[in-house]
Amino acid sequence: MERVTADYLLETPFPPEDVAAMMAGEQSSGTFVRVAGETDELRARSAAQVLSVEDMGEIPAPSLASAYIDRKGAPGPVRRARVRIAFPVGNIGRNLPTLAATVSGNLYDLGEVTGLKLMSLTLPPAYRARYPLPAQGITGTRESLGTEGRPIFGTIIKPNVGLRPVEIAALVADLCAAGVDFIKDDEVCANPDIAPLNERVPLVMDAIKRAEDTSGRRVMMAFNITDETDAMRRHADLVAENGGTCVMASLNWCGLSGMETLRAHTPLAIHGHRNGFGAMNRHPVLGMAFPAYQALYRLAGVDHMHVHGIGGKFVDSADDVTEAARACLAPLAEGADDRVLPAFSSGQWAGTLGSALEAAGGADLMFMCGGGILAHPHGPAAGVASLHEAYDALSAGEDLSAARASRPALAAALDTFGQR
Known part of the structure; x- marks a missing residue:
């Protein structure tokens, strides 16, 4: 399966592995609960996959405020992590705004997140070939x-x-x-x-x-x-x-x-x-x-x-x-x-x-x-x-x-x- 891979810097007081899984679900086939029609076959075909989570350690305080955390409470110390997620190309097609929405989109607004930065993208050659080259x-x-x-x-x-x-x-x-x-x-x-x-x-x-x-x-x-x-x-x-x-x-x-x-x-x-x-x-x-x-x-x-x-x-x-x-x-x-x-x-x-x-x-x-x-x-x-x-x-x-x-x-x- 062809996939676009995105690398992120994540900050959260929740377990980074759990938040990474939320990120993958939010930007592909999932939401906060399993919904009708979300079959195992669909998930296998369209769900984004967390490839890695690299813990970078604790920091003294969150960088950004979150009303969600204010309501729910922070379950642990604020940590930063490097997260890599792969998104199936079939979810996106040859559609540049949707590619941007997939790798960014609502991720910045997730309540569990006190910091998130999209660092880089890795594209499969066949997917890159669907877009224009520089004219000059x-x-x-x-x-x-x-x-x-x-x-x-x-x-x-x-x-x-x-x-x-x-x-x-x-x-x-x-x-x-x-x-x-x-x-x-x-x-x-x-x-x-x-x-x-x-x-x-x-x-x-x-x-x-x-x-x-x-x-x-x-x-x-x-x-x-x-x-x-x-x-x-x-x-x-x-x-x-x-x-x-x-x-x-x-x-x-x-x-x-x-x-x-x-x-x-x-x-x-x-x-x-x-x-x-x-x-x-x-x-x-x-x-x-x-x-x-x-x-x-x-x-x-x-x-x-x-x-x-x-x-x-x-x-x-x-x-x-x-x-x-x-x-x-x-x-x-x-x-x-x-x-x-x-x-x-x-x-x-x-x-x-x-x-x-x-x-x-x-x-x-x-x-x-x-x-x-x-x-x-x-x-x-x-x-x-x-x-x-x-x-x-x-x-x-x-x-x-x-x-x-x-x-x-x-x-x-x-x-x-x-x-x-």
Whole structure:
């Protein structure tokens, strides 16, 4: 029997083995009592199975409140455990929202639970094959840009929102001239009144095409088309009609179904922005860890996934970012050619490139710098040059401080951003 396996971090004052059995029953064929029609044959076919429960020991107090426990009383000390449960694929079918509902759903609301986090998912190859692969992924993105053997260097439109279409197009022209590979809208700039997509896309793509005529290089622009589903399809068509190669969407607010529909509609690269993910992840025993989260959205067919950055403005530790990048670069199932490009951002500059390369375990990454390019003291072109100089030095095994003597753009970046 094909099964999707889910790994959880569980916290409860009840015996963890009993709660794990409740979890399996709640999310498959069972409920709190046996019901009519729940035959032994049905249970054998459709019941989820607890594969393992690993006790992690007691903690002093529960992490979350439970009115159920207040009514019933806590039968024992609060314990944490690693739980692994297998869910029959036949219960789910090729249905991404139902997969998410199965491995998460009501589990977070069980009265016996004072903490629960979905950590990871393991998919059988045949089940993974029922969902779309990335339309572009790492290989297609590199082919579109003509970048091989090095990171893809990108930046973000700043100010985040408020620029008019002609101003955005002028900034894009400057960034193309500076030598960036990739430009993206900010997550809060999608289809604003001041710069609607139907005005912005033609002007920006005209700037990109004119830059290509001069340099011979095509820059990839990720237009933020976050919207309701039908509007996203129209926006994607607008980008394609104007020669664009990439669209961006805020994954959490468009949802799994919206992203699936967008993927089915367009061959453009989809740049997946995870804004809002912290609400799912920041609590240590509540929500969803990135390995599970990225698996669901990769099944929806995205090509790039944000992983934040090391030493940036967000809460992620170096281990968090490394785990996220490595998850994107690993196949979802054995034999699947479905890696996606991890997109590093958040306070990145030439001096943080080494940590990103280490986190990704190589050069298959998108390295996006806002201030690291736009605020370079010698201008955006020098900001881009500082990234190339940093990569060349790191590839040669040089320390960046020692490499500065022969690399002026890198030296200026180290002087400007090195004390931050």
